[in-house]
Structures are given as structure tokens and as C-alpha cells.
Amino acid sequence: DTGVSQDPRHKITKRGQNVTFRCDPISEHNRLYWYRQTLGQGPEFLTYFQNEAQLEKSRLLSDRFSAERPKGSFSTLEIQRTEQGDSAMYLCASSRGGGSGYGELFFGEGSRLTVL
Amino acid sequence: SQKIEQNSEALNIQEGKTATLTCNYTNYSPAYLQWYRQDPGRGPVFLLLIRENEKEKRKERLKVTFDTTLKQSLFHITASQPADSATYLCALDLQFTPLLSGNQFYFGTGTSLTVIP
Numbered sequence: 001d002t003g004v005s006q007d008p009r010h011k012i013t014k015r016g017q018n019v020t021f022r023c024d025p026i027s028e029h030n031r032l033y034w035y036r037q038t039l040g041q042g043p044e045f046l047t048y049f050q051n052e053a054q055l056e057k058s059r060l061l062s063d064r065f066s067a068e069r070p071k072g073s074f075s076t077l078e079i080q081r082t083e084q085g086d087s088a089m090y091l092c093a094s095s096r097g098g099g100s101g102y103g104e105l106f107f108g109e110g111s112r113l114t115v116l
Numbered sequence: 117s118q119k120i121e122q123n124s125e126a127l128n129i130q131e132g133k134t135a136t137l138t139c140n141y142t143n144y145s146p147a148y149l150q151w152y153r154q155d156p157g158r159g160p161v162f163l164l165l166i167r168e169n170e171k172e173k174r175k176e177r178l179k180v181t182f183d184t185t186l187k188q189s190l191f192h193i194t195a196s197q198p199a200d201s202a203t204y205l206c207a208l209d210l211q212f213t214p215l216l217s218g219n220q221f222y223f224g225t226g227t228s229l230t231v232i233p
Contacts, residue, residue: 042205042223056220091159105221107159
């Protein structure tokens with residue numbers, strides 16, 4: 001169990017560019033979450049996958065954001081035409097789904113995005 | 117609107133004292149509530165989970181209470197140590213919210229705790 005890994009850890013980009021973040025969850029976890037966190041705030045829910053199905057997407061997520069989990073393993077979060085307001089830490093978490101449907105979230109160390 | 121509120125101010129306490137952090141929510145009926153610890157620049161780390169039908173949960177020096185009538189959870193750290201200094205987050209599991217199709221975890225704003233030696 002190597003934990004949740006995220007790549008890259010840091011990304012600096014110019015406004016208008018596209019960026020993509022990758023998340024590799026814990027291998028036996030079928031649930032994967034993306035959150036965004038800005039300084040002094042708690043993680044803000046973006047989207048959630050169970051296996052390869054994207055089950056929920058925050059209304060706060062604009063059309064510039066898209067997430068995929070093509071084979072139910074790793075996931076990518078793409079932000080198109082970045083804006084300065086997108087600067088934040090993007091956190092990925094995974095959990096074990098089961099009959100009871102609950103479980104603790106295991107977070108990665110995050111991908112910090114700075115949009116200039 | 118839906119809100120999850122934690123202590124708005126940072127909490128500073130003396131080593132050895134008990135730290136008490138609050139988590140208040142409105143317009144939710146969570147099945148579970150979780151507490152996480154987050155260190156600067158790191159992802160949150162799970163600490164404790166409490167179900168809606170549990171009043172109290174303990175783990176070593178940590179204690180969590182859950183009052184669904186008051187819509188409040190309290191998180192206690194007894195015999196606090198400088199190493200407990202971090203931000204603590206509560207998260208609501210909206211698993212059984214009818215409109216949602218799976219587990220949803222919504223986080224509070226977090227409370228920054230500093231334990232002074």
C-alpha cells in the first residue's frame with residue numbers, strides 16, 4: 001500500500017493555459033474524490049467516482065473542469081483556459097466502498113496550482 | 117443554504133490542557149461525521165468517525181461527540197501536546213441524502229490549533 005499519489009505536486013502556469021493533474025488511488029479502493037482547497041479554507045468538493053463512473057459533480061465546477069477515471073484506477077483532472085481564481089491546492093482522496101457504503105478518506109499530498 | 121461551521125478563530129491552548137473544537141452544521145442529516153487533521157502543505161489525515169446513532173467515540177487522547185438534535189459535533193484532545201498543533205477539519209458524510217447518488221463528504225472550514233509548550 002503506497003498510499004494516494006498525485007502528480008505534479010506543484011504547477012505554475014500562465015492564464016489561459018490548460019493543466020492536467022493525475023491521481024493514483026490506493027489500489028483496492030473503488031471510490032475516488034477530487035477536492036479543491038484554498039488558503040484558510042476546508043477542502044471543497046469537486047467530483048466523485050465509483051469505479052469508472054462519475055457519480056456526482058459539484059455545481060461549483062465550471063465547464064472548464066473535467067475529470068476522468070477511464071479504467072476505474074487512476075484519475076485525471078483537467079482545467080482548461082486557466083484563470084487566476086483557479087489557483088489552489090487540488091486534493092485527491094480514495095476510499096474503500098462496500099455494502100455499508102462508508103469509509104474514511106485517504107488523501108494524497110495534493111497538487112498546488114499557481115496561475116499567473 | 118447548507119453550512120458546516122467550525123471555530124472561526126484559531127485556538128491556542130497550554131500544553132497539558134484539553135482542547136475542544138466545535139463543528140456545527142445546518143440543513144444536513146449526515147449518517148456519519150468524520151474528523152481529520154491537516155498539517156501545512158499536506159493532505160488531511162483521518163482521525164475518527166462517529167455514526168448518527170453514536171453519542172461518543174474515543175481513541176487514545178481523542179474524543180468525539182455527536183448531537184444530531186443540536187446538529188453539532190465536539191472534538192476533544194486531552195493532555196494536549198505541541199505535536200497536536202495542526203488544523204482540524206470535520207467532514208459530513210451525506211451518504212443517505214436522497215438526492216445524491218453516493219457518498220458525499222463535505223468539509224468544514226477547519227480550526228487551527230496551537231498547543232503552547
